[in-house]
Amino acid sequence: MTDTITSDSVASVSLEDADNPAFHKELGDSFVTYGFAIIRDHGIPQDLIDRAEAKAKEYFALPDEVKRKYHVEGGGGARGHTPFGIETAKGAKAHDLKEFYHVGRELPEGHPYREVMADNIWPEEVEGFKETFLELYDAFDRAGAKILTAIAEYLDIDRDWFLDSVRDGNSVMRLLHYPPQNEPTGEHIRAGAHEDINTITLLLGAEEAGLQLLTRQGEWLDVSPKPGELVINIGDMLQRLTNGKLRSTSHRVINPAPDRASKARYSMPFFLHFRPDFMIEALDNCVPEGEEPKWPPISSHDYLLERLREIKLA
Incomplete structure (x- = not known):
């Protein structure tokens, strides 16, 4: 049986310090230990966040x-x-x-990835939905690139190593709605314990209590960012690439306390993905001399399809 704890040990850092080696170390060490970090000053404008939250609630x-x-x-x-x-x-x-709504990358006619990356769908009932979420998608994409640069510095590879691997990647922005709970939920919770499929996840809206990560010691740790801060976590694709050095940690969203049960919960994760044809194989400097990688090479797209089947989305 696991216990729930709270801690300030998960790194909480400012992206304005992204060129500082101390930033790289604090961020990377947190990903090694917890698979999570909290980032402020991430460059996504608060007025855009507020507008996106309003559009999501309207939808x-x-x-x-x-x-x-x-x-x-x-x-x-x-x-x-x-x-x-x-x-x-x-x-x-x-x-x-x-329930949720997915927005993906807009690709031009003739782009080779259109074969595996679907066109977006835009609800006509919410004015400004398309414009707002394309703007937020681009802002997430830029913030993610900065975080990946810091991760590359921590891994002691070229700081721009990730730029090509995620160029035109199959990244997905999810608008999430957890409805009020006015009746018993039985064995169901808002989000069961899982690991993310992708490279890294950037999450807005986690200040509402409920998000927890599972530590190496088998304890559930509350993740409690301040309003407007980003929660970042490592996905399975990056865990495979780093041969397990950076952790893809099991996490969940538990049901609210009785005094919050009548309130809906909203959040917006951005699942940053490698490009579909990128081969995920362990970095040489993450595999100890004389050992084999923990996982065999697999393309980003094939791995995505494998995992979607496991969670009953495909």
Whole structure:
């Protein structure tokens, strides 16, 4: 059985210090130990965050029959709406208590990745939805590139190493809605324990209590950023690339305390991905001399499809 603890040990750093070696070390050490860090001064304007939150709430307030117009049957949840009660954590039987909407990268006609990256879907009922979330997508993309540069410095590889690996990557921005809980939920929680598939995740909206990570000691640690701060965590793709040096940590969103149960929870994670044809194979300097990598090489796209099947989105 695990216990819940709170701690200030997860790094909380300013991205304005991104060129400082001390920043690289604090960030990287936190990823090694916890798989998580908290970042402020990340460059995503607060007025854009506020506008995006308002648009997301407006969208999720639409009737279910309207939202289902934007659900793509057989699309694996890659774009548009995924209704309540579908996504299920790997290995779990109880579905998560959430619904969400996915926005991906806009690609020009003729781009080779259009074969595997679907076009976006835009709800016509929410004025300014497309413009707001394309702007936020780009802001997430820029912040993610800065964080990856710091990670490259920590790993002692070329600081620009990641730029090509994520160029036109299959990154997805998720608008999340966890409805109020006015009835018993049984074995279901807002998001069951899971690890993220992608390279790194940048999360806005985690200041509402509920997000927890699982430590090496088997204890659940509350992750509690201040309003507007980004929570960053390592995904399975980067864990494979670093041969396990950087941890993809199990995390969950637990149900609210009774005094908050009548409140909905909203958040916006950005799942930053490698480009679809990038081969994920362990970096040489992350594999001890005389040992073999922990995982075999696999393309980013093939790995994504494998994992989507496990969580019942494909």
